[in-house]
Amino acid sequence: MNATLIDSLRQVSGDSLSFAVGFALLAGLLAWLTLEIFRSLLRVWAENRQQRVALEKLRAQLAETKIRCREAEQAQTGWNGLRKFSVVKKNPECEDVNAFYLKPHDGRPLPQFKPGQYLTFQLDVPGRDKPLIRCYSLSDSPHQKEYYRVTIKKEKSPPDKPELPPGAGSSFFTDVVKEGDILNVKAPTGHFFLDMAKSNPIVLLAGGVGITPMLSMANAIAASGSKREAYFFFGVRNVREHIHKAELEKLAAENDNIHLHIAYSKPSDKDVKGKDFHHEGRVGIELLKEILPSNNFEYYLCGSGAFMKSLTDGLEAWGVPDSVVHFEAFGPATVKKKTAAPTPSETVHLAKINVTFARSNKTVRWEPSAENILEFAKAQGVKIDSGCCAGSCGSCVVAIKSGDVDYLKKPDATPEAGSCFTCVCRPKNDLVLDA
Ligand SMILES: Cc1cc2nc3c(=O)[nH]c(=O)nc-3n(C[C@H](O)[C@H](O)[C@H](O)COP(=O)(O)OP(=O)(O)OC[C@H]3O[C@@H](n4cnc5c(N)ncnc54)[C@H](O)[C@@H]3O)c2cc1C
Incomplete structure (x- = not known):
């Protein structure tokens, strides 16, 4: 009886063992299968992801190539010298500021420009023996194919010298130029522009009429459908100086990626915070630190000398590298691009250079601290025409x-061979100028 029991027990434990071994094998097989399936799924997912990344990269390259091709095509459709444009619309924007909409008189297509570039006008101002040359930034999107737009502020007499006449070119535009007039215009140009093939986040910093190139950049982003992040700071005194107000508000309302920050330094009683403007005070580095999530942006600046100086200094102190800070000078009063001061050995060399102004019959020793030939000539009583400086x-x-x-x-622009733009150069050796 005991032996039978033992046998039965042996058989049962033998069966259990076989069952356990079988079960373990099956479980192992299942685990292996699951792992293999999981690995395969992971591989497929990783491959898909790689393909998606590669596809996105290809798409971005394709988009960039398309933009570059279009730019190359457009560069070819530019024009040399002067082209006649009709003023099809003159729109008062705010106090002393008008927008001029220009269409080519020959009716032929308009070459596209890069947002931030400007037009050069040759103006026949009554009472002047020579045409006046003035530059004005294009203020609308380059995607706008129908017209070019410039926005011009009448430059008043300097506050400390009210006896002087107001700005000649801007007064001509403001007081004389009317719809239907024809103007002589050089093709869009300029090194200060937004590269539309890039998609990195940017900060646009504009003071007063310095908004014009920035508005073109922001409009370009919106019109291209790009989701490029753009923080747009615009500083003016109050609503009376709020150039293109409605257009800016529409731009920000319709584009989540364009974050508009309007700062009024002297709001009037009628100006409503939260409606007309966002911040009381100037656009300064403290405001940027308060609003921006980090300093990791590319910066574009245009405004008065004081505006640009305080911001470029502030950005430098905030650790923003010079290479990502771009700015446009609207004239001699605005901040100059950083140029290396002459080294001691250069100074010694420069101090030995003779500059002859042939027409004025004057030969003078170059002053190493002189900013450029134009300024040096003025200091010597030699008259040279100047414009943008x-x-x-x-x-x-x-x-x-x-x-x-x-x-x-x-x-x-490139000066003709054998001539120089005196506002941005200095002599390299003894120089004889036809001035
Ligand atoms: C690339 C670029 C883009 C620009 N874009 C724009 C733009 O989009 N919008 C815009 O409005 N401007 C723009 N400007 C500025 C514009 O080109 C002109 O410089 C501006 O309109 C003033 O020119 P003006 O002929 O009216 O003044 P000017 O005749 O050159 O006079 C300038 C100032 O000097 C004073 N003045 C007159 N006579 C004397 C004297 N004897 N001694 C001392 N001072 C005197 C005038 O009262 C005035 O305040 C841009 C400039 C550049 C370089």
Whole structure:
């Protein structure tokens, strides 16, 4: 009886063992299968992800190539010299500021420009013996194919010298130019522009009429459908100086990626915070630190000298590298691009250079601390025409009879061979100028 029991027990435990072994094998098999399936799924997911990333990269490259091709095509459809444009609309924007809508008189297509670039006008101002050359930034999107738009502020007499006449070119635009008039215009140009093939986040910083290139950049982002993040700070005194107010508000309302921050430094009683403007005070580095999630942006600035100086200094102190800070000077009163001061050995060399103004019959020793030939000539009583004083408009061009010059900043336009833009260069060796 005991032996039978033992046998039965042996059989039962033998069966259990076989069952346990079988079960373990089955479980192992299942685990292995699950792992394999999981691995395969992971592989497929990783491959898909890789393909998606590669596809996105390809798409971005394709988009960039398309933009570059379009830019190259458009560069070819530009024009040389002057082209006639009709003023099809003159729209008062705010106090002393008008927007001018220009269409080519020949009816042919408009070349697209880069947002931030400007037009150069040759103006026949009554009472002047020579045409006046002035530059004005394009203020609308380059995607706008129908017209070019510039927005011009009448420059008043300096507050400390009210006896002086107001700005000649801007007064001509404000007081004389009317719808139907024809103007002589050079093709869009300029090195200060937003690269539309890039998608990195940007900060636009505008003071007063310096908004014009920034508005073009923001409009370009919106019109291209890009989701590029743009923080747009605009500082003015109050609503009376709030250029293109409605357009800015529409731009921000319709584009989540454009974050508009309007700062009024002297709001009037009628100006409503939260409606007309967002911040009381100036656009300064403290405001940027308060609003921006980090300093990791590319910055574009345009405004008065004080505006640009305080912001470029502030950005530098905040650790923003110079290479991502771009700015446009609207004239001599605005901050100059950082140019390296002459080294001690350069100073010694510069101090030995003779500059001859042939027409004025004057030869003088170059002053190493002089900013440029134009300023130096003025100090010597030699008259040279000037316009933008930033190497853009070409008004200060002078023929070089002998010698060479060094450019302190690459001019936007190329001076004709044998001449120089005196506002942005200094002599390299003994120089004879036709001035
Ligand atoms: C690339 C670029 C883009 C620009 N874009 C814009 C833009 O979009 N919108 C815009 O409004 N401006 C823009 N400007 C500025 C514009 O080109 C002109 O500089 C501006 O309109 C003033 O020119 P003006 O002829 O009216 O003044 P100017 O005649 O050059 O006079 C300038 C100032 O000097 C004073 N003045 C007159 N006579 C004398 C004297 N004898 N001594 C001392 N001072 C005197 C005038 O009262 C005035 O305040 C841009 C400039 C550049 C370089």
